[in-house]
Amino acid sequence: MTMVGNKRSKMIFFDTTNSGHHFLYNCNVLEGFDISGESYVYLSKLNKDQQRQLALKKITYKVLDTKSTNVRLHDLELIIKMFFYMLKSRIKKVHFLYLDSIFPQLLILLPILLLFRLQVTGTLHWYPKQMYKIKIMNFMINLGIIKNIIVHGEYTKDKLIKEFKGLNNDNVTSIQYPYIHNDNEKSGYEPPLQKLGSVPHILLFGGLRHDKGLDILLEAASIIKEKQFILLIIGKEEYFKQNDVRSYIDFYNLKDKVYLEIGYVPDEMVSSYFNMSDIVVLPYRKVFAGQSGPLTEGAAKSKVIIGPNHGEIGHTISKYNLGLTFKTENVNDLAQKLRYCIDHLEEIKTNIRPGLDNYQNLIKVSRFKKAYYSVLANNH
Template identity: 30%
Template sequence: MYKIFLADNSSSGHHAAYLNSILELDNTENVSSLMKFSEKKYSFDYYLSRLIFLKKIKSNVNKLQSSINKGLVHLLYIDNLYTIPFANLSLDNVKVIGTLHHYPQNNLKMKLLKVFSKKIDLIIVHSSYIMKQLNKNGIYNVEVIHYPSFYNYDSLPSASNLRKELKISTEQTVFSLLGGTRYDKGLDIFLNSFQYIPNEYKEKILVNIVGKEETFDKNYIKEMSLKYNINIKSYFNFVTDNEFMSNVIVSDYMVVPYRNFFTGNSGPMTEAVVNSIPVIGPNYGNIGYLIKEYNLGYTFESENSYSLSQIIMEAVDKKVTIESNYKNKLTVKHFLNSYQDIYHNLM
């Protein structure tokens, strides 16, 4: 008998959905140790907190090893672990794999990941683009499993009924930006693009901003709304799953104007694709690759507000929808089958 030991240091947000989904597979067990890692880079606590986590995971596995012939530890989020060059991951009769959600942003981190990759059997990434970036840097023990949508939209009303509930006119083109207003997500790039958009277009546009206030707060957004005459509907409090899904459904376009240093997948983009809603994103990096590779919508010159303004006007004129085979890769069933195959092959 073999066992798959699933480990993470966090249960917040998508961490919980990811873990709980994989726990549906046979022979899986949660050996996570919830703890907050130090973020002060190159400090003693930075390394110590991560080493303590790995030690706890190894201890949790050792306690359960007597009941199995062989096992596999799956580190569900190695983005905050591979920067420890002296981590010891070895366990008797146990293989180790890890999921990487963002590829390294600089050469030092890439070198550290390469060292880390030699200590484990396999790295899982969520895009072929990320796999290619790792391959270019000499990391070859990599496989792709696409990050799925964990939401179930079946119980929601239609988009037209939701628009009535939310008092959104059918004449308006809704551009949504969902999730926390972090700097890397480029909300300011999007809002600045309205300085180049004529009023006759602005009258047709509703900007839908829903998420936690972070870098760009409600005062900044209000200021930009007045400065550039932008019609904005915003909500910054906690949203339920149904409220989040509703804001996806009412969108004509999902806007993901990430800055160049963002190197992962976008949750709102995934939700748009599974609902056949076109995406507007930069022509750079993983986001740009996915949009172009799978024909998911429009791309603009990365970090260029003027380029984005031209795409916004084109999107208002055309009001397109998408039907991409990529959405078939984004189901939980496909996600679980892919992990099951990897576990089976390694065991």
């Protein structure tokens, strides 16, 4: 384990991983506390490049490691090491930056939490769907273990307060998920596709997971293929592999309508794809319960958002007037909304402009940092 920073810490920030957008998100939280002059330390599994970036930002950190390949054992070992560090350093307070995935591990370590009266807060990115997570979370709230929860949306906050008796407006806070993509990191590379004049470009961006509904979108696109549009499918293989996607495209005869870029997308490339798009589509299934990175990115880039009418995404699109919603998992309704958006694109862009201006102010990273600090500083 490696330690950087000399200040006596009052609180631990912890995450089991720094993959994907975790690291960028976590850095912005930590920077808010660093500016405040408070003394905190970030404990996590960090590679050399991440350690270098934290050092440059003068963020105090400690490297944890484990050789376990089993996800739950991996996370459990890291949390145990984090608790040992807390006890050794006489730190009582910890904020879990990704509370969603560690409820079973916290239950196993409940005796340590109770015996040493450790104070736990956490960020819940998704409303828990699995019954075992709901029961563990409810148990730990009622025991007073979990003191405060941060979520990213009023819909999730209201649902938590409604479903968990121990939660209320005093211990659940909604902070808008920020626009944290760094536009200054540009490689000068542009995607090979050139924007085709006035033809609307519709973007599906992100990992090709089943819950994100790629198959739903392609079927909907096949219904309106007489329209002039380009569908950009950008993301890495997950549930859907490249061969699966190409099979769908061939089956629906969409070869001339789809531009496909399957693989990891570097951060510096993200803006290029959003900038060339007119519409960002989120064909997500009902099981998807969280906020959406592509929604935030699209709204920040002043794009029309089309998403499901359920959960946090539907609530956000409707409340802030960011675009159109369709009946979740309803192919025909999605096709209808896509057709309407293609036919009335400029009118819709004009109508949603005030909502986009308001939302872009809410997702500023400076606002996010201040809100995070305010919540945790006032609750510790």
